[in-house]
Amino acid sequence: MHAPAPAAPLVPPPGEVLAEAVEFLHLYHDERRLPGVAARIAQLREEIALTGTYRHTTEELVYGAKVAWRNSVRCVGRVRWAGLKVRDRRTVVTVSGIARELAQHLVAADNGGRIQSVMTVFAPDRPGVGPRARIWNDQLIRYCGYRAGGDTVLGDPAQVAMTDAAQRLGWRPPPVLGRFDLLPWVIETEYEDPTLVEAPRELVREVALVHPEHRWFEQLRLRWHALPVISNMRLRIGGVDYSCAPFNGHYLGDEIGTRNLGDQGRYDQLLPVARGLGLDTSREDTLWREHAALVINQAVLYSFKQAGVRVSDPHTESELFMKFCAQEERAGRPVHGDWSWLNGSVGWAALHAVHHRYYDTRVPNLNLWPGERAYGPTGVAQLGLRQRHVAARLREG
Numbered sequence: 001m002h003a004p005a006p007a008a009p010l011v012p013p014p015g016e017v018l019a020e021a022v023e024f025l026h027l028y029h030d031e032r033r034l035p036g037v038a039a040r041i042a043q044l045r046e047e048i049a050l051t052g053t054y055r056h057t058t059e060e061l062v063y064g065a066k067v068a069w070r071n072s073v074r075c076v077g078r079v080r081w082a083g084l085k086v087r088d089r090r091t092v093v094t095v096s097g098i099a100r101e102l103a104q105h106l107v108a109a110d111n112g113g114r115i116q117s118v119m120t121v122f123a124p125d126r127p128g129v130g131p132r133a134r135i136w137n138d139q140l141i142r143y144c145g146y147r148a149g150g151d152t153v154l155g156d157p158a159q160v161a162m163t164d165a166a167q168r169l170g171w172r173p174p175p176v177l178g179r180f181d182l183l184p185w186v187i188e189t190e191y192e193d194p195t196l197v198e199a200p201r202e203l204v205r206e207v208a209l210v211h212p213e214h215r216w217f218e219q220l221r222l223r224w225h226a227l228p229v230i231s232n233m234r235l236r237i238g239g240v241d242y243s244c245a246p247f248n249g250h251y252l253g254d255e256i257g258t259r260n261l262g263d264q265g266r267y268d269q270l271l272p273v274a275r276g277l278g279l280d281t282s283r284e285d286t287l288w289r290e291h292a293a294l295v296i297n298q299a300v301l302y303s304f305k306q307a308g309v310r311v312s313d314p315h316t317e318s319e320l321f322m323k324f325c326a327q328e329e330r331a332g333r334p335v336h337g338d339w340s341w342l343n344g345s346v347g348w349a350a351l352h353a354v355h356h357r358y359y360d361t362r363v364p365n366l367n368l369w370p371g372e373r374a375y376g377p378t379g380v381a382q383l384g385l386r387q388r389h390v391a392a393r394l395r396e397g
């Protein structure tokens, strides 16, 4: 059997604002069956000639955000793309205003446990200068990773660089360090230096993990947050970049059970769980790793369900993804997808989407792209937003 072709890397093609704008406006008017595309294009031609960019109407922004999700080649949950709730907050440009909106995003997304997909869109980037606001965290809710001597980390090893960055900015961790301490937010704008904001703990829903059959499981004291809110990706619609546009869906059990808690470079829980199960871990051919991963996944799905928090199991989700493919094909659109991202699961070979191997591996440009990093090995050399905007204003005189 041949491996399916991997999708193109997530790098946007060099764009030209007018060409992308025209393409987007045609798509928007066609798909929504709206009249007046020629007049709208004439208008934004003029706006672009004058200012180098143009302003989306709220309706265009909302539709563009939904299509960006629909085009996200790594997401298996895209059947829900039209149900995205988009909050147009382009006028909010201060750290305190952004922090308030992020808190409200958490409330809208949490939706009493029946997680709602939400995106909050702040002001677009200034062309040729950069983002007007940037959230340093990769997600709004993440756990600290503290260096604990040698290679050991207390908490989430994936967050060591962010935890360091927050501490360098003056953040003080709680007096007793834990494995699941919430990271603070770091928000930066063109007028304000990177600023620490304590994440509103009372708005962060978490689920303590128990297993339906293994009583001892709860003694591992594992937990996870209910909401994955990605905050470091750049939304690009019709040639306009929105670097500050956090969005969330709901969790697929494997993201937590297999990867976050199971990966050796994350919480690394396969061995403790295998010990609890009394498995022989001295040799690989007992498949104790698969057994332990399965038990953690059962605990995640069971505990979320018990707590009334929306979560998907991989088989149901994969079947829904096939529905998405069928819908897209009916609409005459190619299904863009990255097979390797669409098919992660402990029981992967039984997934529907595994056997649907021929996706269009090109990545459409109206999309969500990796944002620029503000800290860590690739981010340290970058200028802060404020310095960058001041320099640009001086250049312009």
Ligand code: ARG
Pocket: 139, 228, 230, 248, 249, 250, 251, 252, 255, 256, 260
């Ligand atoms: N895998 C990431 C995490 O474990 C979340 C990515 C987005 N997932 C989602 N279901 N929308 O936190």
